[in-house]
Amino acid sequence: MAEPLFLKATMHDKIWGGTRLREEYGYDIPTETTGEYWAISAHPHGVSTVENGSFAGFGLDRLYQEHPELFGYPNSTVFPLLTKILDANDWLSVQVHPDDAYARKHEGELGKTECWYILAAERGAEIIYGHTAKSRQELTELIEAGNWDQLLTRVPVKAGDFFYVPSGTMHAIGKGIMVLETQQSSDTTYRVYDFDRKDAEGKLRPLHFQQSIDVMTIGKPQNSHPDRLAADDLTVTFLVANDFFTVYKWEIDGTADMRRLAPYYLLSVIDGKGNIVVDGQDYQLQKGQHFILPYTVDSWKISGQLELIVSHIS
Missing domain, CATH: 2.60.120.10 (Jelly Rolls)
Known part of the structure; x- marks a missing residue:
């Protein structure tokens, strides 16, 4: 399942x-x-x-x-x-x-x-x-x-x-x-x-x-430059990508239908509340929860007013 x-x-x-x-x-x-x-x-x-x-x-x-x-x-x-x-x-x-x-x-x-x-x-x-x-x-x-x-x-x-x-x-x-x-x-x-x-x-x-x-590295640190993209009820801010991980901020205000583009995702709800529907099953989401969407999850729907930090291997 x-x-x-x-x-x-x-x-x-x-x-x-x-x-x-x-x-x-x-x-x-x-x-x-x-x-x-x-x-x-x-x-x-x-x-x-x-x-x-x-x-x-x-x-x-x-x-x-x-x-x-x-x-x-x-x-x-x-x-x-x-x-x-x-x-x-x-x-x-x-x-x-x-x-x-x-x-x-x-x-x-x-x-x-x-x-x-x-x-x-x-x-x-x-x-x-x-x-x-x-x-x-x-x-x-x-x-x-x-x-x-x-x-x-x-x-x-x-x-x-x-x-x-x-x-x-x-x-x-x-x-x-x-x-x-x-x-x-x-x-x-x-x-x-x-x-x-x-x-x-x-x-x-x-x-x-x-x-x-x-x-220790010699030289001034080079910070990343976040890039923000909004579409319908979902705003995605691309925070960083390197050889080890890619990190985003997702902001949902309404409903977002999404599909898996990486082997698995690590998700942290940093604010708000809502729900995620996976394989017809509804799961409640609230600030402070952390979860993984594994490879077996091909698609999902997130609804509510939520902010999440999301990462996956690069």
């Missing part, structure tokens, strides 16, 4: 986390410092579970392995993408992620190219997006000297902004920001600077200067 796969997430306590995942999306967060909601994930550090239909109770990792027909019979053995929501009640560390080659050699997993859709941002909120160093030598000298004000590039953000963060990009999400992140399925992060803060046990978190210098 063709059916969407609605997913139950895992959540992660973070030194910089807060309570907005509960306040904004109604999630039953486990702590008052919950920073990450791994909405669609088969990564071993947090596997999503199917909540409905024929595969209820399956972890996404098991489903990908045992039922390749749902994903277009992929060549990969690892589910390649991960969707999460982050609640930055404080600054995340200044960090960088490796590419596939470095991550496979040193960490035994995929690299991490990612992108951010800004769901909410307090007045004056900023991110760190890139650095000023013109060479690896200058980068090394500024890091070793702790000259962060000179090195780091700060960028103001607001709700609705989008940032493409390929591997090698120095970055940090700032205080008062909520982000929907689409990324490769990886959990490798190299911290460059952590604002000299201590964890609950009074310890500084580890930093990774050498790895960071090894993988």
